[in-house]
Amino acid sequence: MGERLNAAIRGLAPFDLVLTDVQVVNVFTEEILAMDVAIHDGRFAHLAAAGTEPMDAVETRCGDGAFLVPGFVDCHLHIESSMLTPRHFAEAALPHGSTTVVIDPHELANVLGMEAVRYMAEAGKDLPMDILVEVPSSVPAVPGLETSGATFGGAEVDELLQEPNVIGLAEVMDFPGVIRRSPRMQEVLGAAQKHGTVISGHAPMVTGRDLSAYLAEGPNSDHETMTAAEVLEKLRAGMVVEARRSSHSENISLLAAVLKDLPTLPPNIVFCTDDVLPNDLIRRGHMNEVVRSAVAQGIAPARAIRIAALHGAQRFRLWDRGAAAPGMRADFSLVNDLQSFEPHSVYVEGREVAANGAVTVEFPQRTHAIEERHTVKTTPIRRELFTIPVPPESSSKLRDGFVAVHGMQISEIPLLTEHAVIRLPYTNGELQLPSDEDVAWAAVLERHGRHGGVGRTVIRGLGLSSGALATTVAHDSHNLLVVGKSAADMELAAQTLVNCGGGAVYCRAGKVVALVELPVGGLMSRLSAWDLAPLLDTLQQALRDAGIVQADPLMAFLPLSLPVIPEVRITDKGLVDIVQQTLYPVYA
Numbered sequence: 001m002g003e004r005l006n007a008a009i010r011g012l013a014p015f016d017l018v019l020t021d022v023q024v025v026n027v028f029t030e031e032i033l034a035m036d037v038a039i040h041d042g043r044f045a046h047l048a049a050a051g052t053e054p055m056d057a058v059e060t061r062c063g064d065g066a067f068l069v070p071g072f073v074d075c076h077l078h079i080e081s082s083m084l085t086p087r088h089f090a091e092a093a094l095p096h097g098s099t100t101v102v103i104d105p106h107e108l109a110n111v112l113g114m115e116a117v118r119y120m121a122e123a124g125k126d127l128p129m130d131i132l133v134e135v136p137s138s139v140p141a142v143p144g145l146e147t148s149g150a151t152f153g154g155a156e157v158d159e160l161l162q163e164p165n166v167i168g169l170a171e172v173m174d175f176p177g178v179i180r181r182s183p184r185m186q187e188v189l190g191a192a193q194k195h196g197t198v199i200s201g202h203a204p205m206v207t208g209r210d211l212s213a214y215l216a217e218g219p220n221s222d223h224e225t226m227t228a229a230e231v232l233e234k235l236r237a238g239m240v241v242e243a244r245r246s247s248h249s250e251n252i253s254l255l256a257a258v259l260k261d262l263p264t265l266p267p268n269i270v271f272c273t274d275d276v277l278p279n280d281l282i283r284r285g286h287m288n289e290v291v292r293s294a295v296a297q298g299i300a301p302a303r304a305i306r307i308a309a310l311h312g313a314q315r316f317r318l319w320d321r322g323a324a325a326p327g328m329r330a331d332f333s334l335v336n337d338l339q340s341f342e343p344h345s346v347y348v349e350g351r352e353v354a355a356n357g358a359v360t361v362e363f364p365q366r367t368h369a370i371e372e373r374h375t376v377k378t379t380p381i382r383r384e385l386f387t388i389p390v391p392p393e394s395s396s397k398l399r400d401g402f403v404a405v406h407g408m409q410i411s412e413i414p415l416l417t418e419h420a421v422i423r424l425p426y427t428n429g430e431l432q433l434p435s436d437e438d439v440a441w442a443a444v445l446e447r448h449g450r451h452g453g454v455g456r457t458v459i460r461g462l463g464l465s466s467g468a469l470a471t472t473v474a475h476d477s478h479n480l481l482v483v484g485k486s487a488a489d490m491e492l493a494a495q496t497l498v499n500c501g502g503g504a505v506y507c508r509a510g511k512v513v514a515l516v517e518l519p520v521g522g523l524m525s526r527l528s529a530w531d532l533a534p535l536l537d538t539l540q541q542a543l544r545d546a547g548i549v550q551a552d553p554l555m556a557f558l559p560l561s562l563p564v565i566p567e568v569r570i571t572d573k574g575l576v577d578i579v580q581q582t583l584y585p586v587y588a
Contacts, residue, residue, distance in 0.1 A: 008040040009326070015040045015057040017350060021050055022063035022334065027070060027306040027323045037068060039330045042349030046326060067338055069305055070323050071099030071331030071348070072287035073312030074273050076171065076200065076223050076242050079120065079131075080107035080523045081275035083473075083516070083532060085371065086120060087363055090129040092278065092529035093286040095354035097333035097343045099129060102316055104170035104200070106136030110477045111375055111448065111521045113139070113150030114160060119370045121165045126364050128353040132316070134170035134200060135160040137188050141173045141476045142563045145581060146571035148477040149375070149448035154187035161195045167316055168198035172219040173476070173564045175203045176581055179213045189218045198316055200242075204565060207233055215239060221315075223272055224565075226413070228254045235266050240315060243307075245290040246274040248555035249415060252290065256297035270315050271308045277555070279533035279540075288333075288341040301338035371520045374501045376472060378445045378480055379452030381498060386443045386482060386490040388424070388431050388456050391587050401426050404588035406575050408442070408560070408568050410461030415559055419568045419577070421588040422458050433458070433485060440464050441490065444561050445480040446572040447472060447498075447522070455574040456586065459483060462556065465547035467508030468493045471554075472522030475562040479572045483557065497522075504554065506542045514539040 007013040015038040024035045024047060034050040038057065046055070079089045079101075093101070103124075108116035117135060124131030135157050140148035160166060169192035172178055177185040192199050201219030203211065205226055215237060223242035225231045231254045234241055243255040255269065271290045285292070287308055294304040313322030321329040330350035333343035346354035353361045379385070388405060402423040409420035422439060424431045433439050440462055444455045468484025470493035480497060484490035484507075493507040496515065502522025505515045516535045518525050525532050536554075543553035550556040563569045563576045568584070570576070575584040 002041055005041045005043055005045060008038070009045050011056075015045055015055060016059065018055045018057035018060045019063050019068070020060060022066055022068040024068045024324050025070070025302050025305050027302070027310040028325070030300065030302040030306060032067070032302060037324065039350040042330055042351070044324055044326055044328050044330050047324065063334060066334040066336055066344070068324055069097065069333045069335055069341070070309035071321065071333065072097050072291070072308045073316070073318070073322060074098055074101040074287050075270040075312045075315055076272035076274055077101050077103050078105070078107050078275055079103050080105065080521070082278050082281055082529070083518055083523070083525050083536070084278055084529055085520060085524055085526065086123040086131055087127065088528050090127045090131065091359050091363060092281045094129045094359055095343065095346060095357045096285040096288045097335075097341065097346055098287040099331040099346070099348050100132065100313070100318065100321060101129065102132050102134060102167065104134050104136060106138060106170055106476060107478060107523055108521045109136040109139045109150060109152070110148040111523065112370065114156055115370060116521065117160050118163065119368055121163055123366070123368060124165065128348045128359070128361055131165070133166045134168040135166060136170050138171070138173040138476065138564070142576070142581060143184065145563050145573055145576050145583065146477045146561070147446045147448065147450050147453065147479065147573070152188070153184060154191040157188050157191040158194065161192065161197060168200060171200045171202035173202040175206055175214055178217045178219060179210050181217070193218055201239070202564065205230065211237060223274055225251050225254060228257045231255055231258045235268060238268060240268045240270060242270050242272045243294070244272050244274050245293045247277040247280045248275065248552050250293060252293045253297050256294065256299050259299060265303060265306070267311065269307050270312045275555070277536060277552075278529040279536050282529045282533055285342070288343070292339070292341050295339060371526060374519070375522050376447050376480065376498050376502050377449035378447045378494070378498055379454070381491055381495045383487045383491045385445065385454050386441055386456070386484065386487045388441070388458070388586060390426065390429070390431055403431055405458060405586055406584040406588050407458040407460060408570065408575070410459070410556070415565055417560070417568055419584070420460055422460060424458065438463060440483050440485050441487065442483045442560065442570050443490070444474065444570050444572045445482070445494065447480040453572045455570055455572045457570045457575045459560070463547040463549050467506060467513070467546055469504070469506050469543065469557060470494050470497055471504040471558060472497055472502035473504060473518065473558055475559050476564070477561070477571065478522060479561065481561050483560070504539060506539060506546065508546070514542040
């Protein structure tokens with residue numbers, strides 16, 4: 001505690017600010033108490049029952065009965081998924097009461113390596129929101145089954161863990177490699193353990209002895225739980241359950257169902273957003289949307305706030321925040337009700353930084369060379385890259401008929417895909433898409449200038465009726481992913497993104513229908529959330545019109561190349577069997 005803070009608390013000097021008539025959400029006892037709150041030197045100094053103590057202050061403000069909610073901590077976030085640079089992300093998220101975020105920049109790191117991590121840390125400095133970085137552990141996520149722009153091993157992790165604002169090892173996605181103690185994962189985990197840092201995890205449907213093996217190796221959190229039974233097993237095992245509300249999925253409801261039957265609130269629960277699109281960010285909110293969802297699922301408001309603030313801070317050993325208590329950072333929001341959680345004021349270190357949905361302080365205007373670099377380097381785009389060629393042994397034997405290929409089937413469970421054998425008609429010397437089925441071509445082009453490889457497959461169940469969709473936001477190695485009903489439209493879509501430096505585009509009948517340019521690493525825009533959101537809305541509507549009926553059509557598409565979510569995915573290497581970590585042959 002500083003000398004100035006001590007003097008103010010002891011009454012030897014006036015407080016900087018006193019808020020009267022506020023209802024403080026006490027995250028230790030889960031009570032809501034009418035109090036007067038004194039703030040000094042950016043810290044909570046003293047709290048007293050409303051009207052019971054005189055408090056001399058340079059400035060006194062009446063809270064008019066508003067609820068004082070500690071600043072929210074997002075425990076797992078990919079800023080790149082917002083398609084915004086760190087500065088523009090903070091401008092959009094801060095007014096929603098998110099005062100600290102812990103980011104995993106593995107999206108950009110898979111494109112630009114260590115330079116990307118340093119950029120994200122540097123671009124997040126000196127902002128009124130604390131942007132803290134975990135070192136990506138999975139660059140690439142699955143070596144040998146995809147091509148990224150960089151590779152991280154123990155040496156890279158060790159070096160980056162010494163950077164300012166770096167506080168942990170990010171989600172360890174190669175859970176089979178952890179469980180089987182692969183040399184690469186042992187090297188990465190060993191580097192983190194040498195620094196004694198927090199190690200975050202990623203373990204979808206990992207249970208039983210596999211879960212025990214995963215935890216015993218060091219990673220101790222997960223945001224990918226898919227059933228209530230999985231949530232409970234992981235809580236009982238001491239794993240930190242990162243309950244998520246993102247733009248494309250949620251498991252808050254699973255957590256709420258489990259909490260109803262537990263005698264107490266486990267300390268190993270935190271909240272996160274993972275991936276939030278810019279239009280969701282400005283319309284639904286950020287961490288306040290997570291808390292809002294938790295309350296709607298039956299979790300008491302004070303308890304939900306405790307998870308979002310105190311638990312999140314303690315998870316990352318941020319002992320100076322997460323509660324309105326003497327000596328802690330005065331990061332908080334004032335909200336009028338505990339259902340909507342829409343702040344009318346947001347404070348960071350005792351200073352108002354946002355009000356009524358907008359920031360009220362100046363953000364530093366810094367430029368970074370990485371934001372101007374062109375990163376989409378593919379083999380020359382030509383139409384034949386996007387369809388599956390006839391197998392050589394068939395071309396001389398078949399006049400008309402069918403060829404069976406290994407493909408992907410969209411699952412009814414969000415994010416999951418299943419293996420399928422799909423019969424393609426062989427007509428006029430070429431393989432065709434079946435006219436009576438929901439089947440489309442899918443291809444991934446390596447775009448980091450490494451080898452120019454192309455992986456091809458077919459996908460059933462996406463709903464695309466015409467045209468083609470392409471994106472360089474293709475988790476996690478972010479190669480150029482193209483899905484379409486027409487090879488000509490796929491060619492146009494791919495070439496459009498090569499020309500503009502990346503993004504997402506939908507083409508139909510030889511025309512660009514909707515385009516979102518993301519020139520920063522092929523992942524992020526230089527626009528603000530408010531300028532970017534309408535462009536994304538136009539693209540989303542074009543995809544709905546094209547038959548992709550999911551609530552969020554784009555997010556149904558982006559993870560198709562993510563080789564860490566079961567059952568199969570398509571990468572630049574081909575169709576990947578996620579469980580066995582092998583490649584399927586093209587033909588069945």
